[in-house]
Every structure is written in C-alpha cells, then in structure tokens.
Amino acid sequence: MKRDYSKLGTLFKSMFMLSACTFGGGFVIVSLMKKRFVEELKWLEEDEMLDVTAITQSAPGPLPVNASVIIGYRMAGVLGSLTAILGTILPPMIIISIISVFYEQFRTNPYIAVALQVMRAGVAAVIFDVVINLAKNVLKTKRVLYIAMMVIAFVATYLLGVSAMLIIFTCLGIGLADLAVTLYKKKKGVA
Numbered sequence: 001m002k003r004d005y006s007k008l009g010t011l012f013k014s015m016f017m018l019s020a021c022t023f024g025g026g027f028v029i030v031s032l033m034k035k036r037f038v039e040e041l042k043w044l045e046e047d048e049m050l051d052v053t054a055i056t057q058s059a060p061g062p063l064p065v066n067a068s069v070i071i072g073y074r075m076a077g078v079l080g081s082l083t084a085i086l087g088t089i090l091p092p093m094i095i096i097s098i099i100s101v102f103y104e105q106f107r108t109n110p111y112i113a114v115a116l117q118v119m120r121a122g123v124a125a126v127i128f129d130v131v132i133n134l135a136k137n138v139l140k141t142k143r144v145l146y147i148a149m150m151v152i153a154f155v156a157t158y159l160l161g162v163s164a165m166l167i168i169f170t171c172l173g174i175g176l177a178d179l180a181v182t183l184y185k186k187k188k189g190v191a
Helices: 005-020 026-040 046-058 063-101 103-108 110-140 144-159 164-190
Strands: none
Touching: 005 026, 005 063, 026 046, 026 063, 026 110, 046 063, 046 110, 046 164, 063 103, 110 144, 144 164
C-alpha cells in the first residue's frame, strides 16, 4: 500500500500549528480544527467534524488528542493517528517544559499576567462561537427530542450544577433508546 506522505506532512504541520497557537483548552482547538480541516483543506464535512467533536467530548482524555486520533485515522489510518497525535502533543510539551524552567519569572511578571488575562477574553469568544455552531446544528435537525435535550442539559448544568458526565451519559442513553425505537419502527414498517 502506497503512503501519501504529503498528506501526513500536512496533517502533522496542521496539528502542530493548531496546538501551538491554541490557548484555552479543547473547545478552542475544535473550532480551529473545523476551520482548517473542513473549510480550508476540505478533508471533512461539517457534519463529520461535529460528530468528531461529540465523540471527543464524550471520550476520556484530552479533547485535542482525542480529535487527533479520529481525524488522523480518517485521513491516513493508524500512521495518520500517530502523526496527528505527535503534532498535537509536541507544542504543549515544549511550551510547558520551558515555562516550568522559568516558572517563578512567569508567575511574577505583570506583562505576562496581563497577556494571560487578555487571552482569556479571546478564548471565551472562541468557545462561545463553538457553542453557537453546535446549537445551530442541533436546531437544524428539527427534532424536538434533540432540541429539548439541549435545553434541559443546559439548564441542568448551568442552573442546577448537575455533573457533565451524568448529562453526557443520560443523553447517550436517550439517543440509543431513540435509535432503537427508530430502527424498530423501520423494521416493523418494512415487514
């Protein structure tokens, strides 16, 4: 089987740059991955990227690494996954290693404190963008069940403080039950 090393190179560079320039956690990198892999490279469809987002949020582990595994595998199999993971984990490892050596200077530097505060505002905007896009896609389904689950999950987390893990597993259970009912109805309608 012939390997497409140019695709692997693009995958590594893309993940490396996204990871190196992402501050604020997994939701921020997902938005940037969508821009890169859906809009620029056109390797994935938007619905597929939303599926990747849902899977990576539900799986244990860091969201960017989870997304790298799926996107890398989708693009180039196991070697693609390993390439994407390497591109994703190298920048934080390098940056954190440098910061740990100079931790005391970073902690007490007023310029760095202001820079971090300003970056939080940008991170909030990017996360808000991800939330809006995810909500739009739920609304596009026009399924009352999904829209109700989204609203109830928001209220449960934000107002009632219910654990995100409990909400994810509850939504998963409801989704699986909905799928079972849908498949049963199709089977019964065909027979």
